[in-house]
Amino acid sequence: MKKIYSKSDLMKIAVEEHLKCNEFPRVGVVVARDGVILSTGYRGEVPGLHAERVALQKISKEERIGTEVFTTLEPCVCLHEEQSVESCSDLIVASGVVEVVIGVLDPNGTIYSQGYRRLLDNNISVSFFTRKLREAVEEETFEYGQIDRVYGSGKRRVPVLHSGLKISVQFNKSDSRTIQISWGTLQFNHGIVDLHGPSGSVVVASGARKFSDITDPEVFRFSSHVARLSKGQIAIVQPAGATFCVLVKVLDLFKNDIIFQWEVRNIK
Structure with missing residues (x-):
């Protein structure tokens, strides 16, 4: 029988993934359906790939439909028209994900809140980690630590x-x-x-x-x-x-x- 996790547990497991990173910004991801973990990933696990892509590519396109993604950092957006790889927010949209739970918004001024908006504009439900977990994520995610x-x-x-x-x-x-x-x-x-x-x-x-x-x-x-x-x-x-x-x-x-x-x- 597959173990069923609460949302709070899935947030914590995403944080555990992000602590595996040895580069900044640290990002950890869990992909789940109805509390069952389908895959996990972290930035640096596969060189050159963001954590969301690492986790989603571990399961088939069919398995991605209807899933929830727990990510410690706001998914990135496309920064220029010539970008060869689609952004993580675009990948999530194309994958049929129904909900994204975000640790912290990306303080990079080029990305800040744009991934969040991209998900909402495509009718994906977006919520955030608990305050205590957000604080823990922010202290560990960025090379320069807490932002405010x-x-x-x-x-x-x-x-x-x-x-x-x-x-x-x-x-x-x-x-x-x-x-x-x-x-x-x-x-x-x-x-x-x-x-x-x-x-x-x-x-x-x-x-x-x-x-x-x-x-x-x-x-x-x-x-x-x-x-x-x-x-x-x-x-x-x-x-x-x-x-x-x-x-x-x-x-x-x-x-x-x-x-x-x-x-x-x-x-x-």
Whole structure:
């Protein structure tokens, strides 16, 4: 007798698959029907293939019809007309899948929410992992970790779309002091992006090339709520009354995303 799993169990098994990945972003997939697992897959299991394709190709086209797909990351979309392999969202649509359960939406600005929309537009039921599992997936999926909360120091790749992504910078995991920043108005062709902070809290550290160049963050003048930064520039975010500040550096810019570095410092 075949074992029947609950939706929660199938989500957890997809997470187990994604933890097998040794490359980023990590993605794990389970294909099931009525709680019975038909196949699994993870990114990197078959070189060059996405996890959804790995799992679906393990079963016949007839077996795919009417299945549910549990994937830790939003299925990709076609990025250009000359793309030789159909996207995972298109493969899912063509396979006759009736439901997709997603861990997290892809933060890549070129894909974000488009796979989700593609599935909905083709009358596929879409739901999401539980909040607890989503948090676990997000921490393990991307090379740069969780998207909307960061701690202490590090680097992160984030999308910059519409009004921008709000990011809470927490001093460390045991110290709940937090400063909120956001990114907006990415102009890739001009190589600039806007860093926003609370009113009057952002100042450009003119001349500084690395964080260690800044021995006293309070020497820099002309604060505003926004700083327009190019690659390599550093800004300091220090809201009124805050007991620490955040140093922020733009490492690289892409069409829809940026990579930035940050470091928190107590105010002496």
